[in-house]
Amino acid sequence: MLETRLRQALAFAGMGAWECDLRTHRLFWSDGVAVAFGVPPSEFTLNFESFMSSLHPDEVSSFGNSIKACISQGAPFNLELRMVDADGKDRWIHVGGSVQRDDEGHGERLLGLVRDVTPAKLTERALVLKSVEQALLLRELKQAQSQLLQAEKMSTIGQLAAGVAHEINNPMSFISSNMRTLKRFVAAFKPVVAAYEAVIHGIGEPSAIARLEVVKLEHDIEYVLSELPQLIEESLDGIDRVRKIVQDLKTFSHVDEAEWQQADLHECLDDTLNIARNALKYKAEIVKKYSALPKIVCVSSQLSQVFLNLLVNSAQAIETRGEIQIETGVEGGFVWVKISDSGKGIKPEHLPRMFEPFFTTKAVGTGTGLGLSVCHGIVKKHNGEMIVESVYGQGAAFTVKLPIFSLERNLPTLPHGQ
Numbered sequence: 001m002l003e004t005r006l007r008q009a010l011a012f013a014g015m016g017a018w019e020c021d022l023r024t025h026r027l028f029w030s031d032g033v034a035v036a037f038g039v040p041p042s043e044f045t046l047n048f049e050s051f052m053s054s055l056h057p058d059e060v061s062s063f064g065n066s067i068k069a070c071i072s073q074g075a076p077f078n079l080e081l082r083m084v085d086a087d088g089k090d091r092w093i094h095v096g097g098s099v100q101r102d103d104e105g106h107g108e109r110l111l112g113l114v115r116d117v118t119p120a121k122l123t124e125r126a127l128v129l130k131s132v133e134q135a136l137l138l139r140e141l142k143q144a145q146s147q148l149l150q151a152e153k154m155s156t157i158g159q160l161a162a163g164v165a166h167e168i169n170n171p172m173s174f175i176s177s178n179m180r181t182l183k184r185f186v187a188a189f190k191p192v193v194a195a196y197e198a199v200i201h202g203i204g205e206p207s208a209i210a211r212l213e214v215v216k217l218e219h220d221i222e223y224v225l226s227e228l229p230q231l232i233e234e235s236l237d238g239i240d241r242v243r244k245i246v247q248d249l250k251t252f253s254h255v256d257e258a259e260w261q262q263a264d265l266h267e268c269l270d271d272t273l274n275i276a277r278n279a280l281k282y283k284a285e286i287v288k289k290y291s292a293l294p295k296i297v298c299v300s301s302q303l304s305q306v307f308l309n310l311l312v313n314s315a316q317a318i319e320t321r322g323e324i325q326i327e328t329g330v331e332g333g334f335v336w337v338k339i340s341d342s343g344k345g346i347k348p349e350h351l352p353r354m355f356e357p358f359f360t361t362k363a364v365g366t367g368t369g370l371g372l373s374v375c376h377g378i379v380k381k382h383n384g385e386m387i388v389e390s391v392y393g394q395g396a397a398f399t400v401k402l403p404i405f406s407l408e409r410n411l412p413t414l415p416h417g418q
Contacts, residue, residue, distance in 0.1 A: 018097075020048075020110040022071070027051075036093050036116040038085050056082040056090070063095075070099050071107045080117060092121040167278050171238035178231045178238075185228060188219040244274060263300035265337060265402075266290055269326060272307045276315075283315040284324040284341065291329045297405035298382055306375040310339045310398050313371065317343025317396065333404055334384070340397035346390035354388050 016032025027046050034044035037054075055063060059081045066077040076098040083091045097112025195212040216222070273286065280286060314324045322342035329336050346354065355376040379386045383403050390396035 015113050015115045018112055018114055022099075022107045022109060033114050036114045037083075038091060038116070038118075054083050054085070056084055058082065067110070070097065070110065074099055074101075080121075091116070091118045093117060168242055171241045175235050175238040175242075178235045182228070182231055182235075185224045185231075188221070188224055191215050192219065192221055260297055260299060262295040263298050263303075264295055265293055265303070265328065265335060268300050268303055269307055269328075269337065272304050272311065275304075276308055276311050279312055280315050280324065282321075283318050284322050287323055287325045289325065289327040291327075293328055293330060293335050294404055296335055296402055298402060302378045303382075303400075303402075306378050306400060307337070307339070309371045309375050310400075314339060314341035314343060314396075317341055317345075319344060322395075331401070334401045335404060336399055336401045338397055338399045340395060342395045345392040345394050346388070346396050347392050351388060351390060355386065 016030045016034070016036050018027065018029040018033050020027050025048060027048065029044075029046060031041040033046065034041040037044065037046075052060060052063075063079060063081060066079055069075045070077050076096070078094070078096040080092060080094050083093060085091050094115045094117045095112060096114075097110050099107045100109040100111055102108045192212075192215055195215045199209060199212055269288075273280070311324065318324075318341060324342075325338075325340045327338040327340075329338075355372050357373040376386050379400055379402070385401040387399040387401070388396065389399070
């Protein structure tokens, strides 16, 4: 009765019992062993040689060493072995055993259990493969995200390229004009210098002095001397404007460089306004309501892209001419930037979809539908929040909330191209 119950229990657990007589090397097994090996019990024959030959070559050494250690040292073993069945397919069995000794301490019998673990092993392999596939997919998604970020950046730069060129041409035009005037003024000094030389060489000759006064009047030397400093200052100011525009554009072009550092959001906003000057000045008056802000730890070039996109969108939402307001403030452990406009606003049914990739309310061919989605992703990577509010027909407002980090704390990790 006990033997029957034991056999039933082993069968219920999917296990087979085996025994090896170490003196005769004969093997005894239950029907469950045959099941574990994937062979009908009526066709199953097992001996040590056939068992070793069915093992995968990589498992032979491990199993042999475990048997030797068990017999010599009495160490029980539990092994998961890879086998090759009659059809050449891989199988896995779990084999456990221990040694039974006689009264003199010699190994007498090996006793153990065996169980087919092929389904579990195949499931494990499938999970590993799935994990690898997911890792590859995640990497591809990150690459795609980086490409989308780059595409959106290039789209924005493309929209502003003509405006930036215009902004550069304006100061360059008056620099060029001033330099030509300055060249003419300098040329006017030559006869004056010659006249002075004549005076120096002919001191006391009234005619030479009179000639000097005539030359000064002819070339309006008093006016030249009064205007020359202003021309130079204007030229220097124009050069500084060009330098600033180029520097801001260079900073914006580094959106993919994920360098965390302390930054002043007001400087970031002003630099972005400088880049977008031409896209904004014909559409809106810019009203800045800046509050005192602490510096925050961020990737400033990426936040510049967020602000640039919001400002350009606000300008495009204004049909004739209106107002764009930029407000800043601090709330708890966050700073916030709110960019609002007096444009046409957003329809209520569109509000929940504003940050969806490829969703756009612009006409076909005038928007990628990625701008706000990319901006939302950048803000999320900064552990921040982006909020949109609008009353249709009365304008829209986008608020960016960003946490204040300390350089002494561990900074967030932002991968390159995100």
